[in-house]
Amino acid sequence: MEEPILEFKKISRSFKKGRTVIPVLQDIDLQVQPLEYLCLVGESGCGKTTSGKILTGLLRPSSGQLFFEGRDVSTLKGADYTHYRRSVQIIHQDPYASLNPTHTIYNSMSFPLFRHKLVKTREQARARVAELLEVVGLTPVRDVIDKYPHQLSGGQRQRVSIARALTTQPKVIVADESVSMVDVSIRISILNMLMAMRETLGVTFVFITHDLALAKYFAWKGRIAVMYLGRIVEIGPTPEITLSPEHPYTKSLLSAIPEPDPDKTRTKEQIRLRSEDIPRLTELPAGCSFHPRCPWFVPGLCDKSVPSLEPFAASELRLACTPLSQGKGLNLFETRNLA
Amino acid sequence: MEDNLVLSVQDVSIIYQVARGNVKATNNVSFDLYKGEALALIGESGSGKTTVSLSFIKMLPSAAKVTTGKALYTREGKTVNIFELNEERMRAFRWQDCAMVFQGAQNAFNPVLKIKEQFFDTAKAHGWRKRKEVYDRALELLKLVRLDPERVLESYPHELSGGMKQRTLLALGVLLDPQVVILDEPTTALDILTQRAIIDVLKEMQGRLGFSIIFISHDLALAAEMASQVATMYAGEMVELGTVDEIFYESLHPYTLGLLQSVPRLERGQDELTSIKGNPPDLIDPPSGCKFHPRCDFAEAKCAEKKPEFATYEKEHKVACWFPEKVIEARQGLWEKAS
Numbered sequence: 001m002e003e004p005i006l007e008f009k010k011i012s013r014s015f016k017k018g019r020t021v022i023p024v025l026q027d028i029d030l031q032v033q034p035l036e037y038l039c040l041v042g043e044s045g046c047g048k049t050t051s052g053k054i055l056t057g058l059l060r061p062s063s064g065q066l067f068f069e070g071r072d073v074s075t076l077k078g079a080d081y082t083h084y085r086r087s088v089q090i091i092h093q094d095p096y097a098s099l100n101p102t103h104t105i106y107n108s109m110s111f112p113l114f115r116h117k118l119v120k121t122r123e124q125a126r127a128r129v130a131e132l133l134e135v136v137g138l139t140p141v142r143d144v145i146d147k148y149p150h151q152l153s154g155g156q157r158q159r160v161s162i163a164r165a166l167t168t169q170p171k172v173i174v175a176d177e178s179v180s181m182v183d184v185s186i187r188i189s190i191l192n193m194l195m196a197m198r199e200t201l202g203v204t205f206v207f208i209t210h211d212l213a214l215a216k217y218f219a220w221k222g223r224i225a226v227m228y229l230g231r232i233v234e235i236g237p238t239p240e241i242t243l244s245p246e247h248p249y250t251k252s253l254l255s256a257i258p259e260p261d262p263d264k265t266r267t268k269e270q271i272r273l274r275s276e277d278i279p280r281l282t283e284l285p286a287g288c289s290f291h292p293r294c295p296w297f298v299p300g301l302c303d304k305s306v307p308s309l310e311p312f313a314a315s316e317l318r319l320a321c322t323p324l325s326q327g328k329g330l331n332l333f334e335t336r337n338l339a
Numbered sequence: 340m341e342d343n344l345v346l347s348v349q350d351v352s353i354i355y356q357v358a359r360g361n362v363k364a365t366n367n368v369s370f371d372l373y374k375g376e377a378l379a380l381i382g383e384s385g386s387g388k389t390t391v392s393l394s395f396i397k398m399l400p401s402a403a404k405v406t407t408g409k410a411l412y413t414r415e416g417k418t419v420n421i422f423e424l425n426e427e428r429m430r431a432f433r434w435q436d437c438a439m440v441f442q443g444a445q446n447a448f449n450p451v452l453k454i455k456e457q458f459f460d461t462a463k464a465h466g467w468r469k470r471k472e473v474y475d476r477a478l479e480l481l482k483l484v485r486l487d488p489e490r491v492l493e494s495y496p497h498e499l500s501g502g503m504k505q506r507t508l509l510a511l512g513v514l515l516d517p518q519v520v521i522l523d524e525p526t527t528a529l530d531i532l533t534q535r536a537i538i539d540v541l542k543e544m545q546g547r548l549g550f551s552i553i554f555i556s557h558d559l560a561l562a563a564e565m566a567s568q569v570a571t572m573y574a575g576e577m578v579e580l581g582t583v584d585e586i587f588y589e590s591l592h593p594y595t596l597g598l599l600q601s602v603p604r605l606e607r608g609q610d611e612l613t614s615i616k617g618n619p620p621d622l623i624d625p626p627s628g629c630k631f632h633p634r635c636d637f638a639e640a641k642c643a644e645k646k647p648e649f650a651t652y653e654k655e656h657k658v659a660c661w662f663p664e665k666v667i668e669a670r671q672g673l674w675e676k677a678s
Contacts, residue, residue: 043530153618154384183383184557188601188614210531213560217603217610242605256535258560260602262583263676265564268606276485276536277500 004031011064037222039215046227089170093177095157236317296330346372351408377552379566387575448496455492480510502533522554581656591663
């Protein structure tokens, strides 16, 4: 296997709020291979955005190490650190908030070019900005380059954000819910554009989303990591994760999502959770944090120790579930109790 | 069937008067809503879904004006035109006859009042002063939305999670036994498993209480699951209306087809998705003829010249398009009804 371009080694991150410590990420091990499609999927509070921020260097881990091209990022200095920051860029979720309303598109985009000394003159900057706007399909460029964000539609703004992420010629782009604010009809064109950039510009994408169907489309040839309350619970090739997942949480998520097909969505098998409430991060349940909701909960096993992410049987999946990794299979909690 | 007609919307047009001119937010919208039905309005942002719904409870901003049309509401054999109700009648009409559950349940409650006071307030404003009766009804409704009623009634809004607030809001919405409930993006901004709980609860409530639903959503999967009728809206106009099966399996309008082709489906293998080209039009100066023609793959010269009528294609299935046959041909083999 190639050397990962980015790697999480036992990364944890917590935030302090007054005296309470909120553990947002716990013991994450994750490798991002060059040119792979990797999706982080999960509900709010699962730590996917925090992971993205740590990847891009916007947040430091509380413990554990982040490696970029085999080197510990916390030890990088000077030009090496700049190289890392330049190589890993982020596209934020909300294109209405991520562009400064008082700057023209040219201003917003030329700033990183000058900051990283990628251009020397205004002419060069203008030419480079125009080139990037063309890459993201904002043509004719002269109609866009001197406009202010409010003069553009949501989809156009998101394209500007993408173009801006490209200014530093990054190797990795973290796309955090980058299409969730964009209308359905233009979502796919933006995703297709990102996928094409992987081919033409050699950019690796880490795509963060709560929408499993979108993750499936984007990372069909890659991997999905499913996160729950600060941990990765299942990771593996996208077709397996979306069509035949093993972890109870992934199964529950998939069964809960309506399909854009009336017959299929009405007849879809529903998994009934034992509880609908997500535990608070400050009061995480003992053992597997999904156990209070898990329909396949095994008392005395799931609530004792935190399962670690392990390879599962003959599949390419790795998952964190004590009964499964002990080869016990899944038995519904209620039925077993009745028997 | 005619006896069960609850709301008959005929030829409604609404404009917003702004400095640049008149925004034609809704144009000649007509539909019938029967008892116990769920009508989904789908379309992109700015397609007029919310505008038309707000007009039924006269909650439009002051810049908006209803220029044509009627909204005939029938209860117990008496029919009134909603647009002709005076302020006093309107105040009673809202909530007793037509309730709206707004997007973002977080903001719909008064943060300094206990939930029970908000139930009492609502009842009192509509002349229902027997607190015991109101309390009992609230208990019943909260049980129906699968919450612990006593606990919720004694809570302040901040003590409830997003999903609990959304369910409480649904219970509060139907407190006065309205015949029509308008739901604006009922599940957006909620987590997947919470969304599922809301969908299930809504179906159960509707089955038990028998109200009719108009819901506004950009989520096609939600429409497939919840709706009995679906209307596609584009640029302020209704372009297709039919049963949920007709819209999803036998769509006739290029825009509906375009939407369906741009959503990923979870239960299948790799998706082949295409997005609709171009951007939504400027509603102050909309395109000539069919407003969709600049983005339509099937457009011919006629489409730019003359606007197609919104007319019956077969049975209750209506469409505004010159060439529905082209859509029928294009969708062959894409997806079919299972049975």
